[in-house]
Amino acid sequence: MHLAKKTSVLALVVGVLFLTGCKFQYGIGYNQGYSPEQPIPFDHSIHVGQNGIQCQYCHNQVERSNQASIPALSTCMNCxxxxxxxxxxxxxxxxxxxxxxxxxxxxxxxxxEHVKFSHSAHVQKGVNCQTCHGPIETMQKVSQFSDLSMGWCVNCHRQPENKAPLNCSTCHH
Ligand code: HEC
Ligand code: HEC
Ligand code: HEC
Ligand code: HEC
Ligand code: HEC
Structure with missing residues (x-):
């Protein structure tokens, strides 16, 4: 989208949000529960639940980058x-x-694509993986736990103890 068009869409939405009393009621249930078949049935409950492997052993970018990253096969081959x-x-x-x-x-x-998300910003402030991803350590097959709607993000940012920013450009390009 061109910047001008994007800006006017945002301006329109801001207007609508103010008119409706700023209630964020976007897309409840976006892909919640989504759990696609994987090429190899990787089981978090065996690796994390039974064998106590830390999330960061495999998702080793999660503390320093936007992406948590999926481990390379060389990591699997360690065992x-x-x-x-x-x-x-x-x-x-x-x-x-x-x-x-x-x-x-x-x-x-x-x-x-229009949303910016950063793992490191959350993990470094002590937000647990499970707060957003649910009890992964019990999942034989990963499924999407939170709805990942804007309302979900904003409701947490709004909690006074989080001191997380609420301006649109925090989460949008
Ligand atoms: C032994 C390696 C390993 C460990 C330990 C591990 N994971 Fe994973 N994780 C994977 C692999 C491989 C995938 C991709 C396959 C899949 O989705 O099941 C994955 C997928 C995921 C996904 C879904 C990614 C997507 O496509 O959206 C999430 C979320 C996740 N892991 C969170 C965690 C959390 C939280 C922990 C710790 C409680 C953890 N993982 C521990 C290997 C691991
Ligand atoms: C504040 C909520 C939140 C927390 C905390 C969080 N995640 Fe995520 N995670 C997300 C969202 C949202 C996505 C989808 C990102 C996207 O599509 O760009 C995601 C995606 C992932 C993925 C897929 C690969 C990727 O980076 O897109 C993995 C793996 C993952 N998370 C693992 C973890 C692990 C491990 C932890 C804890 C160390 C963790 N997450 C903490 C919200 C969170
Ligand atoms: C730190 C060691 C370790 C790492 C790293 C590891 N695994 Fe495992 N994995 C295990 C253990 C232990 C078992 C359970 C063995 C048993 O008792 O059946 C297992 C079981 C499995 C099984 C089940 C095999 C079957 O047929 O029952 C699969 C599939 C698997 N792992 C895939 C992976 C993949 C993919 C990765 C990399 C993303 C990975 N593992 C990384 C230790 C590891
Ligand atoms: C469970 C609570 C929680 C949820 C859910 C959550 N966040 Fe956050 N977010 C935080 C906290 C806490 C911070 C850290 C604020 C700080 O740096 O002091 C943060 C920081 C951020 C930052 C970095 C801000 C900056 O400028 O440093 C971005 C970007 C962000 N969140 C986007 C998102 C998006 C997008 C979602 C939804 C997909 C989301 N967050 C969901 C709690 C949450
Ligand atoms: C804390 C993160 C966060 C903040 C702050 C935020 N958004 Fe969002 N927004 C999201 C996420 C995540 C989505 C995608 C999920 C959805 O559509 O609910 C989204 C979606 C949207 C959409 C697309 C809705 C649709 O139906 O496709 C618009 C437009 C939007 N936001 C505008 C805004 C405006 C305007 C602001 C400032 C008042 C704002 N956002 C602040 C996270 C945020």
Whole structure:
């Protein structure tokens, strides 16, 4: 979108929000519960719940960048060089790694392009993964826990103890 058009859309929306008393009631239930099939059934409850592996061991960008990032196969191979070599899924990982290929994980969470989000800003202020992603350590298959609507973001930013910014440009390009 051109900047001028974008600005006028934002101006219009601001106007509407003021007229309606600034109640953010966007898109309740956007993809909430979305849980696509993955090319390999990766199970967080085995890795985190039963084996106590820290989130950051795999999602190792989450404290310093906007993205949490999905681990490379070399991270899996730290264990699966040996662990469960009899499993056809683990064999698939080993073969892909040997050929220098990657696994095409299907994205679960997806904000629209006009939204800016930063993991590090939240994680560094002590907001837990589970506050936003729910009990991942019990999930055999990841599913989207929060609705990721604007109302969800803004309601938390609005809590006085969070001192989080509310201006539009915080979250929009
Ligand atoms: C052993 C590695 C490993 C650990 C430990 C791990 N994850 Fe993951 N995580 C993955 C992989 C691989 C995927 C991609 C496949 C999938 O979505 O299930 C993933 C996917 C996710 C997703 C969905 C990503 C998307 O596409 O939107 C979230 C959210 C997530 N993990 C959060 C966590 C949290 C929170 C913890 C700790 C409680 C954690 N993970 C621990 C490997 C790991
Ligand atoms: C304030 C809420 C919030 C917190 C806290 C949070 N996440 Fe996320 N996470 C999100 C949102 C929103 C997305 C979707 C981002 C997008 O589409 O750009 C996401 C996406 C992800 C993804 C998919 C890859 C990516 O970066 O887009 C992974 C993996 C993930 N989160 C893991 C974690 C882990 C691990 C933690 C804790 C260390 C964590 N998240 C803390 C809200 C949060
Ligand atoms: C720190 C060690 C460790 C890492 C890193 C690790 N795993 Fe595992 N994984 C395990 C353990 C332990 C088990 C459970 C073995 C058992 O008792 O069945 C397991 C089980 C599995 C299984 C189930 C196998 C089956 O057929 O039952 C899959 C699939 C799997 N892991 C995929 C992955 C993927 C993909 C990654 C990288 C994103 C990864 N693992 C990273 C330790 C690890
Ligand atoms: C559970 C509470 C919570 C939720 C949900 C939440 N945030 Fe935040 N957000 C915070 C806190 C706390 C901060 C840190 C404020 C500070 O730096 O003092 C923050 C900071 C930010 C920042 C960095 C601001 C800056 O300039 O430093 C951005 C960008 C942001 N949030 C966007 C989002 C978006 C987009 C969503 C929804 C997809 C969201 N947040 C959901 C609590 C939350
Ligand atoms: C804390 C983060 C945050 C703040 C602050 C924020 N937004 Fe949003 N906004 C989002 C997210 C996330 C979405 C995407 C989800 C949705 O549409 O509910 C969104 C969506 C939108 C949309 C698209 C709605 C649709 O139906 O497609 C518009 C327009 C918008 N915001 C305008 C604004 C304006 C104007 C402000 C300032 C008054 C503002 N936003 C402040 C996070 C935020």
């Amino acid at each position: 699966h060089m040996l662990v469960r070599g009899d499993s056809p899924f683990v064999q698939k990982i080993q073969q892909a790694h040997a050929k220098g290929e990657s696994i095409q994980w299907v994205k679960v969470h997806m904000l629209p």
